[in-house]
Amino acid sequence: MVHRVDHVPLMSSGPGTQRFLTVHRFGTIGARPKLYFHAALHADELPGTLILNRMLGWLAEADCEGAITGEIVVLPIANPIGLSNRIMGYHLGRYDLDGDGNFNRWYPNLARKIAARVGNSLTDDRDENTAIIRQASLEAVEAWPGEGEANTLRKTLLGLSVDCDFIFDLHCHGEAIQYIYFPENHWERYGDLAAELACRTVLLFPTDEGTNFDVASTVIWHHLRKSFPDRPIAEPPFTTTVELRGQNDVGDDTALPDAEGLWRFMQRRGVIAGDPGEPPPLLCEPTPQSGSDDLVAPCAGVISYRIAPGDRIAAGDVVADIVDPSEPDFEKARTPVISRATGVFYGRNLSRLVRPGQSFAVISGSEPLPANDLPVIDY
Known part of the structure; x- marks a missing residue:
């Protein structure tokens, strides 16, 4: 043809x-x-x-x-x-x-x-x-x-x-x-x-x-x-x-x-x-999709990542901090977000501004994870 x-x-x-x-x-x-x-x-x-x-x-x-x-x-x-x-x-x-x-x-x-x-x-x-x-x-x-x-x-x-x-x-x-x-x-x-x-x-x-x-x-x-x-x-x-x-x-x-x-x-x-x-x-x-940790923002703020796509991370490690720029105390301004999975940090949103409940990054894992307790907003 x-x-x-x-x-x-x-x-x-x-x-x-x-x-x-x-x-x-x-x-x-x-x-x-x-x-x-x-x-x-x-x-x-x-x-x-x-x-x-x-x-x-x-x-x-x-x-x-x-x-x-x-x-x-x-x-x-x-x-x-x-x-x-x-x-x-x-x-x-x-x-x-x-x-x-x-x-x-x-x-x-x-x-x-x-x-x-x-x-x-x-x-x-x-x-x-x-x-x-x-x-x-x-x-x-x-x-x-x-x-x-x-x-x-x-x-x-x-x-x-x-x-x-x-x-x-x-x-x-x-x-x-x-x-x-x-x-x-x-x-x-x-x-x-x-x-x-x-x-x-x-x-x-x-x-x-x-x-x-x-x-x-x-x-x-x-x-x-x-x-x-x-x-x-x-x-x-x-x-x-x-x-x-x-x-x-x-x-x-x-x-x-x-x-x-x-x-x-x-x-x-x-x-x-x-x-x-x-x-x-x-x-x-390969890893199961159910093992991926869909990171969800617990609060509003600006994201400061500690790792980059492609990096490996262990469960319990901090992936990023969500920063309240108006808080003068450096430590209080930062809310850490922790990985539930051990695996590869494979993707994140372009925007560094998040709202509470917003999904913003993903980490692969070899074991299925329970559903996240936070309501997830899909952007």
Whole structure:
């Protein structure tokens, strides 16, 4: 198939306004495996846009040479709504300013509706069931009302990805080392991705619940496998969220090696022709997402960090002090924040001003932690 570009319109938010998604397609429509990439769902997280831009030319060339097996869908910009969220010169792309929340939350859980659609159609053949489930998933997404512009975006992105074998959601943190959220059921088979991307933290997460984009497709398969244990149903698709360092780590110098890593991962799966060679060594061992300590501010103030992203820390050590600049006593002005985990300090917010209850930094840990007693405000 020749490289094809589609412009998919979103619901208009008002007279005279129309946004659309630019969707690049490579390979053969309907062929397997099918891969989906998008970047900047949180529209102020831009490193992935340059990675996918770099890959577009490579994919077009590979397509012309017949070097692609399957179908590849690429959206270098996944959120034109969030790109427009500018207030007094500041870009705020994480939330819909019109009130529809975090752009990476509140994707519909369509598992029960799909189960009702396929219950009488499933067979004793795994491949037949896979085709039935994928078609039912596409139909269920199409039937979801998705009212409002932000929900139209959610519906469109889910419709483009729900039938895929591999789903890549490219994000970044405020300030961070390279890290990745990795589906725990796929680590043994696909862990070389973390090595190819030189990730210094790997967070294993379950894919059977949640409203994030990265689990909107997988919850379907988990539910069906539990609901119809006597029918052969494939494992959920591989889905991952890659955190590409920090918001200011945007440039061709970092985009190129990351794009090359994704390319070699695809070659190793037979999607792209060519020899990827042996994967590089892993830079870390995976840890459970439930072991991460999400540091929460106990009071308002200005943060003074004692460590930087990438540093190791032990449980009980002080990560940062929250300072009340108006308190003249130096010691009294400082409230220490202590790590509950022993691991790597892998990310923190850009802003150094915090409110009580605000999550502001994260530390990986090998053991699951109890929920934090403080109410967490997600910024």
